[in-house]
Amino acid sequence: MIEIDGLQLDLSDIVYVAHGQQVRLSPEALARMAESQRSAEATARRRPVYGRSTGVGANRTVSLSARDGQDSHGLKLLRSHAVDAGRPLDRPTVRAMLVVRLSQLAAGGSGINPAVAESLAELLNADVLPEVREFGGIGTADLPALAGTALTMLGERKPLDGGSLPFRLEQWATADALPFISSSALTIAQAVLAHQELERLLANATTVAAMSFVAMSGNTEAFGPAVAAAADTPAVGEAARTIRVLVEGTGDPARIQDPYCLRTLPQIIGSQAEELQALGKLLERLVTAGNENPLVHGSPADGTNDVAHHGLFQMTNLARRADTLQLAIGAACATSLRRIDLLCDPNYTRQHPFLAADGSGQSGVMMLEYVAAAAAGRIRANAQPSSLQTVVLSLGAEEDASFASVATVQLQSTAHALATITAVELLCASRALRLQGRSPGEFASPRLRAVMAAGLTLSADVEDRDLRGDLDTAHVLVRATY
Structure with a gap:
């Protein structure tokens, strides 16, 4: 059971909830939301509040009391904003979205009725989920996804894959409509899932690259203490130390200077680690940040209650962080493919061409290069910056968009493709080391021993045959925790 307190939520806990863990709201979070609700109500009695006493978007100047009546506006807002399109998202992604939104509401900046948050937690624990489709958000709040969630909670939409609601809300107050949907919870959730997968993948990719280094008798001078000290960033220096620990004592070098794909591993791995860490820090903030618009703050008890209308929902930084991580991974594709290429070269492994x-004339692992190149093509296409996109909407009232929603989907796609490249390299490096007669027990690094032992569980049959099953197994291995 994961407790949601609105103050902190580990990214790993979001993954646990995405895959079925249940949640509960802390008493402090419920008290904080109740105080925020009182503050919002008191503020609305003395001044206009966007979405509570006015319309939204280009209708922000329309007074609800004069135009539509506040009692019915909330439900109309949810219905009108719930449209999305494309393929339904998978259950873990939707669950991650719901727990991110729950955590944000628990932070107490929305003014929403705590009972709505309690119902959301109940929905999540019952694993009765809204059907959320892929097209709708543009990086300025995931309005369709969350409005559709509200309609599911009201019983107006059927849940994803069927199922019965654990409750049925009879109404949705106007005061709670915009506060519920004013969030980029889906975009943030997708970024969290991609980040957590990449964190594990990149760690394993580093170890797999070390296996390739050993199979090609690389020169460890490139990772020495003097090199680490001279690195241009701390992350590159740390990467040099990491690789040195992995490959220390693995054998004499075959060359004075290695190809770039081995010699520049600190820069490659360090830049990825640096961007991954930056994205992680941002996400840790976003899952509890008060990006609600309007943001409720202060207390009616001492007369400090007010709201702030703002633009923090524009996920500019998230789009930029996702883009820069994409660029770091995309830039590494050339050297990843080159290591796979050199593992097929007798001049580097002292084996038959293509490790046959x-x-x-057997082809050995020849076609695995093509598979890895196809995956690299996907990553490079994804690395085109989404943050350079923009759009003007709502009669010109909203003249920009971050498209962080596109960047995070691309990041998930990149993680999937990176797993394929890493799996290909693992399969090739493991085969090369096996053919060389190397064994895990030779090496000092426990991590290198563990990943090599995993790689050696792949078939020892090097005759030409269908390698799809081997590659499927390698996919599982590179996603494991060592």
Whole structure:
């Protein structure tokens, strides 16, 4: 059971909830939301509040009391904003979205009725989920996804894959409509899931690259203490130290200077680690940040209650962080493919071409290069910056968009493709080391031993055959925790 307190939510806990863990709201979070609700109500009695006493978007100047009546406006807002399109998202992504939104509401900046948050937690724990489709958000709040969630809670939409609601809300107050949907919870959730997968993948990719280094008898001078001290960023220096620990004592070097794909591993790995860490810090903030618009603050008890209308929902930084991580991973594709290429070269492994069983013209792992290149093509396409996009909407009232929603989907796609490249390299490096007669027990690094032992569980049959099953197994191995 994960407790949601609105103050902190570990990114790993979001993944646990995405895959079925249940949640509960802390008493402090419920008290904070109740105080925020009182503050919002008191503020609305003395001044206009966007979405509570006015319309939204280009209708922000329309007074509800004069135009539509506040009692019915909230439900109309939810219905009108719930439209999305495309393929339904998978259950873990939707669950991650719901727990992110729950955590944000628990932070107490929305003014929403705590009972709505309690119902959301109940929905999540019952695993009765809204059907959320892929197209709707543009990085300025995931309005369709959350409005559709509200309609599901009201019983107006069927849940994803069927199921019965654990409750049925009879109404949705106007005061709670915009506060519920004013969030980029889906975009943030997708970024969290991609970040957590990449954190594990990149760690394993580093170890797999070390296996390739060993198979090609690389020169460890490139990772020495003097090199680490001279690195241009701390992350690159730390990467040099990490690789040195992995490959220390693995054998004599075959060359004075290695190809770039081995010699520049600190820069490659360090830049990825640096961007991954920056994205992680931002996400840790976003899952509890008060990006609600309007943001409720202060207390009616001492007369400090008020709201602030703002633009923090524009996920500019998230889009930029996702883009820069994409660029770091995309830039590494050339060297990843080159290591796979050199593992097929007898001049570097002292084995038959393509790590084949003999020199009779067998193709060995030749086609795995093509598979890795196709995955690299996907990553490079994803690395085109989404943050450069923009759009003008709502009669010109909203003249920009971050498109962080596109960037985070691309990041998930990149993680999937990176797993393929890493799996190909693992399969090739493991085969090369096996053919060389190397064994995990030779090496000092426990991590290198563990990943090599995992790689050696792949088939020892090097005759030409269908390698799809081997690659499927390698996919599982590179996603494991060592």
